[in-house]
Amino acid sequence: MPNAMPETPVSLLTRLRDMEAGASWESSWKVFLELYQEPLRIMAWNCYRHHTGGAAPTEEFVADAVANVVSDFYTRAQYRYDPLRGKLRRFLKTITNARVVDLLRKERPLDHIELGSYEGTAAESEAEGLAFQRSVLATLVEDLRNRIPLRQFEVFEMVKLKGMSAEAAATVLGVKRGIVDNTIHRAMNAVRELAKDPVYAQEYYP
Amino acid sequence: MNSQNDPPLLTGGDEDQLILKLADAYRQTESPESEEWVRVIAEKTSRILTEQAEEE
Numbered sequence: 001m002p003n004a005m006p007e008t009p010v011s012l013l014t015r016l017r018d019m020e021a022g023a024s025w026e027s028s029w030k031v032f033l034e035l036y037q038e039p040l041r042i043m044a045w046n047c048y049r050h051h052t053g054g055a056a057p058t059e060e061f062v063a064d065a066v067a068n069v070v071s072d073f074y075t076r077a078q079y080r081y082d083p084l085r086g087k088l089r090r091f092l093k094t095i096t097n098a099r100v101v102d103l104l105r106k107e108r109p110l111d112h113i114e115l116g117s118y119e120g121t122a123a124e125s126e127a128e129g130l131a132f133q134r135s136v137l138a139t140l141v142e143d144l145r146n147r148i149p150l151r152q153f154e155v156f157e158m159v160k161l162k163g164m165s166a167e168a169a170a171t172v173l174g175v176k177r178g179i180v181d182n183t184i185h186r187a188m189n190a191v192r193e194l195a196k197d198p199v200y201a202q203e204y205y206p
Numbered sequence: 207m208n209s210q211n212d213p214p215l216l217t218g219g220d221e222d223q224l225i226l227k228l229a230d231a232y233r234q235t236e237s238p239e240s241e242e243w244v245r246v247i248a249e250k251t252s253r254i255l256t257e258q259a260e261e262e
Contacts, residue, residue, distance in 0.1 A: 033251065034235055034244050041243065063243070067250035075258055137231035140215075160225050161232040188221075195215040195224060204215060 012143045013136065014199050017083045029074045033066075035138045036092070039131035040066045043093050046124040047100040051113055061103060068099040088203050089132045093118075129206055136204045140194055148190045155180055156187035 044065035048057035170177045
């Protein structure tokens with residue numbers, strides 16, 4: 001008798017970390033960009049300041065650096081992420097530093113810019129960490145969106161993410177308050193299940 | 207390295223706290239500033255990927 005139980009969907013973050021099996025992520029690099037551009041921009045900014053003795057990069061430079069990181073992450077085999085070797089945040093920092101140095105060497109061909117490894121100051125690291133944590137949580141929200149019925153997510157979004165009262169959501173949707181409450185209850189069950197995934201905790205905590 | 211001792215994101219009574227953090231992360235990614243950055247960087251990334259594909 002065939003197994004009638006559906007397989008548990010693999011989370012977006014798991015697929016993101018498993019680049020070999022993550023073909024669906026590769027084809028949707030824009031989702032990755034939407035979710036991780038904030039920490040990548042902060043990393044690029046910090047790396048630029050480090051290599052230039054405190055100068056501030058232009059927005060154009062930061063955007064170029066992040067675009068190169070995103071394209072590297074998805075196309076170059078040598079930049080495949082291996083979760084056994086460290087956290088995703090550190091891996092992205094390493095690529096970002098390398099791409100910033102590449103661009104700096106073009107921008108300042110007469111300067112001798114060493115690649116080296118770059119950790120950053122405590123304050124820089126904290127800012128990057130907070131932004132990265134937001135990205136991990138935003139990934140969980142995206143995961144939730146893909147896992148539950150669209151209508152259920154819309155109600156969760158209105159009430160839990162946008163802060164609308166359940167009563168107001170019921171009025172907007174033209175349904176009874178009890179339906180909104182039940183829908184939120186089911187969505188929260190899905191959030192609890194997702195939040196149990198150890199991959200989220202592994203990447204969320206420093 | 208990933209630690210086996212990391213607590214799960216949701217433990218005991220901190221559910222409200224997690225929802226607040228999820229809402230904050232959601233607002234950040236949906237903000238007009240973030241969307242503008244994504245638009246600009248996506249254009250640049252598309253160009254890079256297209257150039258790489260043509261070179262191959």
